[in-house]
């Protein structure tokens with residue numbers, strides 16, 4: 766899932782958005798499409814593993830649980 770961080774150029778609101786294709790992104794605060802993409806939010810700290818508790822939990826060589834040694 767492509768999640769991107771955006772900042773609104775109108776009201777300076779920071780928000781994250783799931784983006785499919787080249788769909789336009791609108792600020793949730795003021796509904797303007799004058800927004801600037803910052804960076805991918807993937808791998809940010811504070812995100813719980815979706816499959817914690819399964820046999821793949823506990824991999825220490827990566828932070829996403831998707832490396833070859835996780836399987």
Ligand SMILES: [Zn+2]
Nearest residue numbers: 773776792795
């Ligand atoms: Zn805004």
